[in-house]
Amino acid sequence: MKEAAARIKINKLLEAAGWRFFADDKGPANIQLEPSVTLKPHDLDALGENFEKAQKGFIDFLLLNEKGFPFIVLEAKAEDKNPLVAKEQARKYARSQNCRFVILSNGNLHYFWDLERGNPYVITSFPTPGSVIGYQKTLPDPKRLIEEYVEDDYVVLTQRPGYAAEASWKSEQERPRFIEVNALRFLRPYQKKAIAALQAAVKAGKDRFLFEMATGTGKTLTAAAVIKLFLRTGNARRVLFLVDRLELEDQALKAFKKALANDYKAVIYKENRDDWRHAEIIVTTVQSLLFNNKYQQLFSPTDFDLVISDEAHRSIGGNARSVFDFFVGYKLGLTATPRDYLKKLDKKNATTKDPREFERRLLLDTYRTFGCDDGQPTFRYSLLDGVKEGYLINPTVVDARSEVTTQLLSDNGFVVEFKDEGGEDQKESYKQREFEKRFFSKATNQLFCKIFLENALRDPISGEIGKSIVFAVSQNHAAKLAQILNEMADRMFPGKYQSDFAVQVTSHVDGAQQLTINFTNNNLLGSANFIPTYKTSKARICVTVGMMTTGYDCPDILNLGLLRPIFSPTDFVQMKGRGTRKHDFREQLFDEAIKENVKQPKKTAFKLFDFFANCEYFEKEYNYDQIIKLPKPKGKGGEKEDNEGDGIGGIAKSYEHLGEDILATMREEVIGSEGMKIDRMLYQKFETTIRENDFIVASIEANQWDRVIDYVNREIFGKSAEFYSLEKLRKAADVDRRITLREILEKIFGLIPRFKSKDELLEEEFSKFVADYKPEEAEAIPALKTYFKAYVTSDQIRYIIESGHLTDLATNPVFSTRDFKAVPSKYRTLIPEYIKDYVSLNQFAA
Known part of the structure; x- marks a missing residue:
């Protein structure tokens, strides 16, 4: 029965893909069985019985191309056998028929194998004749x-x-x-x-x-x-x-x-x-x-x-x-x-x-x-790579907490006292996770919006609020925030907006996808609201939940608002990433006179408004070593965009805070090139890995450095779960030169207090030169030092000196003709010779 079942399934899969056992109005038959097997239409359903025990061995299917030549070998196995067991048999048969392609199948599991490309590949459907004919035209090289x-x-x-x-x-x-x-x-x-x-x-x-x-x-x-x-x-x-x-x-x-x-x-x-x-x-x-x-x-x-x-x-x-x-x-x-x-x-x-x-x-x-x-x-x-090389921008974080959110973020939470139906005193505690799910506060939302608008970066051309994205807890929360922002914009900019300052962009809103596109293209609900020749979206803020987190490209974003707690590092990185792109605002301006007077036309910063201590959470509290939890399997309708529900456990009652809320603390922090902890976590375990290795510890104690370095290169780099490498560790160390593996190990074991900078090392090397040659021309030492450092650190300077193209120094920003003339003539060749003999240039590379 297993052989029969497999055969019947294979027959159906072939027919579904457009292969023909018999000629019809679509063309001649293009499935050929073993030469010893003849087939009539009424035999098709019965051909499943014991097909693996045919007189001449297994019954193969030979699929033909449009000209009737052998094209694909299909090797069939019973349902209880792995189709790969027929791999070599099929290869041999395919070669004999001059076929490039093989299908291996047991009716349930199927492999497509291009003999020119390598290994069999699992497929869930059989390929159509036309598709494979087209595929055959590409011969991989x-x-x-x-x-x-x-x-x-x-x-x-x-x-x-x-x-x-x-x-x-x-x-x-x-x-x-x-x-x-x-x-x-x-x-x-x-x-x-x-x-x-x-x-x-x-x-x-x-x-x-x-x-x-x-x-x-x-x-x-x-x-x-x-x-x-x-x-x-x-x-x-x-x-x-x-x-x-x-x-x-x-x-x-x-x-x-x-x-x-x-x-x-x-x-x-x-x-x-x-x-x-x-x-x-x-x-x-x-x-x-x-x-x-x-x-x-x-x-x-x-x-x-x-x-x-x-x-x-x-x-x-x-x-x-x-x-x-x-x-x-x-x-x-x-x-x-x-x-x-x-x-x-x-x-x-x-x-x-x-x-x-x-x-x-x-x-x-x-x-x-x-x-x-x-x-x-x-x-x-990474983001850090992009910031260091000048392609991306780190945020300026505005950490603002109200009296309400400070309590929500505390260990005890926001505690509400009330009497139950029996008159007994009760307490209920609410945490930040329950904001806008079980805990509601209109005053807090209004305060969020007020702080955001008062401190948002302004557009450098028009002076209006810079284009912004605000991330809400839920679709209902997004609707509330958009309404509040529009009401406040009326007061801040009388007559400029007609409830089109902030727009809700969530899946419940018709045409939401197009709204995101229009925002990028600077025509969301109109454009050029302040300056007729400046194309920028009239709507200034998109309030969303999750629609604009991934892959959304809008480089002129100046403000991001996290008006929700975030616990997923992936979500946090994606949201933060909406603002990291650079931008020149003059690209949207069509008035040359105004262009010339713009003082800061390029985007060099963006603000990240954090109302729930998300940055602090990922800097101090998040456990980067924990095993990531699997997402819950989606039901037929999929997950809700905002995961709305009745709160934690769905048991406790919701609470609406009717009192006022005021700002408790606010601070701004410009994130430097070192980035946030979430951006630099990759290699923090390397030190632990090294310190816990008995062989490395013993070898360093015995001062056997060659042995240690060889061992780390062979047994640690590329083989640990973190896949360490010297280049990646150099990046993590964030030193302005190429540190050696020995230096890294010395730092781990406390043999050096820190990594020396490029200039510190250059000073040391130049001091050794001075100690060896004791230049008598004391007044020339500053010029000698400039020459020494330039020759060590610049490939271009070395080429100019060695090739004798000294005229090129006239336009060189690192070491000029004047600098060269200040060097006494005997040192012009002595210093390069000394460096070649005694200084390792590799450690000074960036």
């Missing part, structure tokens, strides 16, 4: 992909191939305007590193990749470069770009059209249902494919050679993962906040204690889904 040279103009060469020969580009004065007018998208250094990391992963045999990149670092542009890489090198014929929200669908399409339209066509699937096959890039939402399992009806597993999942930590959750796993081919995940559900988990106990929970963790863990089993992405670029 990983070598071309690996060796493709990607420079900063990789995308620009598609946008404007001859840009480098144009006069406006050659002129340094005209070049910035030329780039702006033509919207040329040059890759930043870290974006090129991301692509290089992907190429290295392909070289290592991987076909899944994860880019963990902070909000505002250009994930979509990086994706565009990756798409061009795969299409240009012939390693992809068609790409699927998955997003999890409608507004992101339109946003991605526009980005791909701007970047790649000259070479490749991009379309949104729902707008091109009939001719999507004519495009190389298909953009769609996961939700639209999930509805009634449309993805299985509309697509074949081999329709796409590369699938990119935007906001990957969300698009693999729940049923959405089935869409992602449906397709064969390369997979790339993009996210700022991956979910590491396996972190700190005792896997041995987890598999026996609750195997179902462990299985869910495996399925939902972002790193594992994208082939990063060690918990490290293919490439990472």
